Amino acid sequence: xxxxxxxxxxxxxxxxxxxxxxxxxxxxxxxxxxxxxxxxxxxxxxxxxxxxxxxxxxxxxxxxxxxxxxxxxxxxxxxxxxxxxxxxxxxxxxxxxxxxxxxxxxxxxxxxxxxxxxxxxxxxxxxxxxxxxxxxxxxxxxxxxxxxxxxxxxxxxxxxxxxxxxxxxxxxxxxxxxxxxxxxxxxxxxxxxxxxxxxxxxxxxxxxxxxxxxxxxxxxxxxxxxxx
Amino acid sequence: xxxxxxxxxxxxxxxxxxxxxxxxxxxxxxxxxxxxxxxxxxxxxxxxxxxxxxxxxxxxxxxxxxxxxxxxxxxxxxxxxxxxxxxxxxxxxxxxxxxxxxxxxxxxxxxxxxxxxxxxxxxxxxxxxxxxxxxxxxxxxxxxxxxxxxxxxxxxxxxxxxxxxxxxxxxxxxxxxxxxxxxxxxxxxxxxxxxxxxxxxxxxxxxxxxxxxxxxxxxxxxxxxxxxxxxxxxxxxxxxxxxxxxxxxxxxxxxxxxxxxxxxxxxxxxxxxx
Numbered sequence: 001x002x003x004x005x006x007x008x009x010x011x012x013x014x015x016x017x018x019x020x021x022x023x024x025x026x027x028x029x030x031x032x033x034x035x036x037x038x039x040x041x042x043x044x045x046x047x048x049x050x051x052x053x054x055x056x057x058x059x060x061x062x063x064x065x066x067x068x069x070x071x072x073x074x075x076x077x078x079x080x081x082x083x084x085x086x087x088x089x090x091x092x093x094x095x096x097x098x099x100x101x102x103x104x105x106x107x108x109x110x111x112x113x114x115x116x117x118x119x120x121x122x123x124x125x126x127x128x129x130x131x132x133x134x135x136x137x138x139x140x141x142x143x144x145x146x147x148x149x150x151x152x153x154x155x156x157x158x159x160x161x162x163x164x165x166x167x168x169x170x171x172x173x174x175x176x177x178x179x180x181x182x183x184x185x186x187x188x189x190x191x192x193x194x195x196x197x198x199x200x201x202x203x204x205x206x207x208x209x210x211x212x213x214x215x216x217x218x219x220x221x222x223x224x225x226x227x228x
Numbered sequence: 229x230x231x232x233x234x235x236x237x238x239x240x241x242x243x244x245x246x247x248x249x250x251x252x253x254x255x256x257x258x259x260x261x262x263x264x265x266x267x268x269x270x271x272x273x274x275x276x277x278x279x280x281x282x283x284x285x286x287x288x289x290x291x292x293x294x295x296x297x298x299x300x301x302x303x304x305x306x307x308x309x310x311x312x313x314x315x316x317x318x319x320x321x322x323x324x325x326x327x328x329x330x331x332x333x334x335x336x337x338x339x340x341x342x343x344x345x346x347x348x349x350x351x352x353x354x355x356x357x358x359x360x361x362x363x364x365x366x367x368x369x370x371x372x373x374x375x376x377x378x379x380x381x382x383x384x385x386x387x388x389x390x391x392x393x394x395x396x397x398x399x400x401x402x403x404x405x406x407x408x409x410x411x412x413x414x415x416x417x418x419x420x421x422x423x424x425x426x427x428x429x430x431x432x433x434x435x436x437x438x439x440x441x442x443x444x445x446x447x448x449x450x451x452x453x454x455x456x457x458x459x460x461x462x463x464x465x466x467x468x469x470x471x472x473x474x475x476x477x478x479x480x481x482x483x484x485x486x487x488x489x490x491x492x493x494x495x496x497x498x499x500x501x502x
Contacts, residue, residue: 051413074418081415093407104407108416156414 001065002026003159003191004050009059011045011215019045021215023059027193029159032186035195036202037212043195046212047162050193051083052076064159081109084153084190088165090145092137098124098148099133105152123155124148127181143174150181154190161185163194172200230432233396237436237484238443240389244382245444245480249472251378256467258371262338267345268358269331282353283331289347291340292333300327328355339368386487393432393491397425401495408499418500425492433488434481441477448473 004027011020020042027033037043048054049061052068061068064082071079092101102123106116124130127147137145146166153161163182167175179201186192196202202209211219274282279297286295298306304325308318335344341359349357401408411421452466 053413077412077415077417079415080413085413091406091410093410104410105414108411108414108420110420152414 002062003029003031003064004193005060005062006049007060009049009056009061011042011049011054012057018215020049020056023215023217025210025217025220027191030186030189030191032183032192032207033194034202034205034207034209035193035212036197036209037195038197041212042215043212044164045215047164047193047195050160050162051085052079081156082159084156084158084161086146086149086153086161086163086166088168090137090142090149090169092145092148092152094137096136097133098129098135098137098140101137101148102152102155105155109156111156119155120151123151126154126184127151141174142170143177146170146174146178147181150178150185154185158190160191160193163192165195165197167196167198167201175201230396233392234432234436234439236392237389237432237487238439240385240392241437241440241480241484241487242443244385244389244483245440245476246447247378247381247385248476248479249444249448251375252472252476253466254371254374257464258367260465261367265334265338265341265360267333267335267341267348269333269348270328270355270358271330272328272353272355274329274353278353279329282351285351286331286333286348289344291335291337291344293336294334296332298330298332300325300329303327303330386483389436389487390491390494393429393488394494396432397429397492397495400428401425401499405499408496412500421500422493422496425496426489429488429490429492429495430485431488433484433486433491435484436488437481437484440484441480444480445469445473445477 004025006023006025009020009023009025010018012018023046035043035046045054049056049068050063052071056069059069063079066079068079093104096104099120102120103116106119111119121130121133124133127150129144129147129151132140132144137148140148146169150161150166153163161182166182167178170178175198182192182194209219209221210217211221269286271279271282283295283297286292304318304327307327308316333344333348335341342365345357345359348354408421449469452469455466
């Protein structure tokens with residue numbers, strides 16, 4: 001059973017824009033997938049369909065055994081609890097400390113207070129920011145802020161991490177560190193779906209690459225094995 | 229901003245409360261007048277048998293609730309008493325009383341007065357019929373109109389108040405927009421997100437209502453005292469504060485909380501759609 005399943009999915013916005021056209025796609029548990037394409041290709045729409053921020057105009061989408069076409073509004077939160085999100089612009093809450101930004105994710109899904117502390121510290125440790133729990137976002141570098149965002153995304157132990165251009169605002173060195181972090185998370189079994197147009201990553205990566213252009217999948221390059 | 233909203237809301241709820249009290253008192257006065265509307269049936273010279281027949285005929289009408297007989301002497305006494313000291317001048321009329329015997333008829337419903345009076349007027353032994361024709365119908369119509377207009381006024385104030393609370397909370401919502409959106413994407417339920425705003429909204433509503441209630445309570449107490457002291461009209465009396473204020477104040481508090489909650493929900497509607 002696929003973790004993410006798209007069958008003949010199309011999305012047409014009210015203004016007439018065909019964001020996605022007849023997309024067929026399957027992503028399995030534990031995969032690391034790069035979605036690449038120019039601006040306006042349909043990458044963001046693809047992400048929004050997975051989180052049900054948008055509803056497909058036609059076709060079937062199944063995420064984590066949940067059929068999104070028939071999913072009722074009042075149950076959407078259950079789908080989203082299995083997805084951790086990381087954004088290009090980090091989206092940390094500026095008036096909250098690092099600790100609070102991460103615990104915020106646990107509070108939002110109703111985790112008991114006595115469990116939150118332990119979970120948050122574990123998440124911060126896995127991204128290497130335990131010592132900065134009391135700092136505010138503006139006191140951190142870009143790379144550190146993105147690490148906090150990743151900690152927030154993983155603290156609820158999601159099945160999927162959806163990363164939308166997570167290295168877009170970072171320099172090469174920091175971007176590389178962030179990519180390594182995602183690799184470590186993926187090794188523990190979390191499926192990673194990352195949209196990017198970072199050419200250097202794409203050229204060096206061995207991960208599965210899906211190329212989207214004009215709302216359609218042009219190429220789906222499976223994970224390749226590097227030979228010396 | 230919250231202080232401004234609470235005071236504006238208090239003012240609007242004050243107006244709602246005043247309208248409510250006006251309508252309740254109008255209702256009270258109307259009921260009193262309605263319950264005392266009598267038909268004065270002046271009789272021609274009748275003997276006791278004719279009187280009995282007339283009585284039975286009137287009594288047989290199901291809309292009639294009571295009939296009383298007032299002899300012409302009793303009528304004259306009552307007339308002289310109503311005039312006070314000046315009534316003594318009519319003492320000489322006792323031997324040549326120009327008044328007729330009369331029947332005083334009351335109806336089950338005040339709306340039936342005209343109908344019953346018209347029927348009685350046609351009866352043989354009846355000289356003439358009098359009732360407050362020029363008071364009952366206009367009073368009933370005025371009460372209906374006042375209720376209708378009062379209702380519209382209260383609805384308008386409710387909508388404005390709800391809008392006011394919603395706008396106040398929208399500022400807080402906007403300030404926390406990023407946080408709310410993230411909570412939605414992380415998987416928080418709408419209830420979890422709404423709850424703090426509902427608490428804030430009902431607090432604003434209750435506080436506004438409380439201020440309105442204090443002013444209404446003090447104001448009505450003074451109005452009632454003044455009315456009792458200086459206004460002396462038959463059937464026109466205000467409801468006692470201890471009877472009226474507890475229930476109307478409680479209604480206002482509940483109403484205020486409701487407006488607060490409604491305003492809170494309204495402020496979040498758009499942002500919760502993601």
